[in-house]
Amino acid sequence: MTPVAIVTGASSGIGAATARRLATEGFHVLAAARRADRLADLVAGIAAAGGSATAVTCDVTSDESVAGLAAAAERAPGPVTLLVNNAGGARGLDPVESGSVGDWQWMYDVNVLGTLRVTQAVLPALERSGAGTIVVVSSTAGLDVYEGGGGYTAAKHAQTAIAGTLRLELCGRPVRVVEIDPGMVRTDEFSLVRFDGDAERAAAVYAGVAEPLVADDVADCIAWCATRPQHVNVDRLVVRPLAQAAQHKVHRVG
Template structure:
């Protein structure tokens, strides 16, 4: 039976790269995100390369939208004669807003980051756990961040959300002990994608580019997709609790080698 993988935040960046990679690994990928037009293009490209994929428009901050995702996944399983084979969930939807100090950061930005990174992961995981458990060989992957391990100035809202996501992940692993579901956390450092930093700075491309200035080879989305695929395809008795991955130029959150002109 073909295993089904659900990837949230699949319309761009790490999510899109992960969807493509998992399809190449033999999964039927359910690509979920808010932007249906981008999902359609992604699914078409996967199918053009011989993979199997289905697009589902979903907002992880909305209960009814997540319920619709679960319904679509259930319908796919029945249509494809794959009952009980929802084996992988990749909680990738997330993001950052702003780089303001705690004393002046907009509360709305903090609320949005918590809603997407923490409660979005909670909603989707709760909704799909019954199917993952029924498969007898389920895996939940949470795309966290090194910001979930270390704080930095200006990053209070994002690091708080990512610390919360890490706490959720570690607690879930404890609570599922004895059930056939693995829980994996992947924490990337500097990953250059088309949208993450641009979105963080409200479309200010100059501020976004400055994040990676002088860094010869930051990670890219395909690097994280490779990590997801590796963790998900280990033998089921192998649980990679946490995988921290940074570019060579980044020794720690605050230590980055940059070569600047002049």
Template sequence: MTDTPIAVVTGASSGIGAASARRLAADGFHVIATARRAERLTALVARIEAAGGRATAVVTDVTDDASVRALAEAVPGPVTLLVNNAGGALGLDPVESGAVADWQRMYDTNVLGTLRVTQALLPALEASGAGTIVVIGSTAAFTPYEGGGGYAAAKHAQTALAGTLRLELNGRPVRVIEIDPGMVRTEEFSLTRFDGDAARAEAVYRGVAEPLLAEDIADCVSWVATRPHHVNVDRLVVRPLAQAAQHKVHRTS
């Protein structure tokens, strides 16, 4: 047990997850940073501790039931905050030729990963007396786009999960918040989507003067999580100024 509030962040090895872990540690949380890559988690914890924060690395695969159970057992006390960030996109193929394996993987990570971790940690969140679940979604959760069928379908399902959970937890001391980012430039999101093709990944952001950064979304996570507990920010949609909609992005070149 500890008097320091505990925040669990999934997918913390890079991007929004790593930025959120750093920000929450700076906010005074003891961050339980989870992801599959142990070496990246170790480096993240070292960086947080060097800055005076508290963090613990727990290697977790959100697509594996036993791994998620082990995460729940490793948490040292009641959980104040869970950031369901693990997810991602694979491919940009049309529906008629999309790889079923990619769709399955996206669903298992984005949707069932959120389900597994939330189920496993819900007792600890409720035990805190003032728990918060943050789900990192996407603007793809409400606007489909060509080539994004698998990712949009998974993010739509994740939104349905979050909305249903909020209804079912009504009257209990756990709030559910969804953050839906638009274009965010991180070191791995597009690179993973295009199977390591750096040229295709770079083209996503070409000519966009200021896409969002992982730190911008971490700032949103911090803000919603630190509102008075009676304030529930159901859904926060955040895009860069250059992006008016999924299909409308101002490019300088």
């Protein structure tokens, strides 16, 4: 039977790239996100390329919506063997002393509680498959901190803690836990969301960086980890562009 992969946050960026890549690896992809129109385009593109996917409208901040995703997984055409917890994002770049509580709450709900909700809902199906994999897309912000990033780094540190704790708790059961930590990735929306649609501030993040990572680079890492033999668990994969040696060390030209 065709293995099934669930990808959250699949309507754009890393999620969409991952859905397309996993389809080429032979998975039937349940592409989950809030924006049904974008999901429809994604699924159509996957089908045109010879792959197989189903769109599932899902808001990871809603218990009811995530329950609907779990129900869709039960109707999938094969065993659910892979969950990619990719939905997330950042809002603001304010210092802790003046940061928006609303922004912090949104980041925690989407990045952390979203991962929790979806993992809890899908874990029974992953375990039933006998060869499950959970991928948590965190960030290098989950390993370090930087000025103005308190809310986002707190959320990503929490995601990293979920991945590590879950790996311990699932030891002896047939489910791997993989953490992917990308550094600087240029996508269409991440920085625009962070800066509330300010295109100039969003572009400045990548100014002078000749080759930041792109979504397909991260999708490649996710697919590689997910397709290792089942006895191989890649605990953590940290990936940055060559120009970025650390959070604060980025080579820029011009």
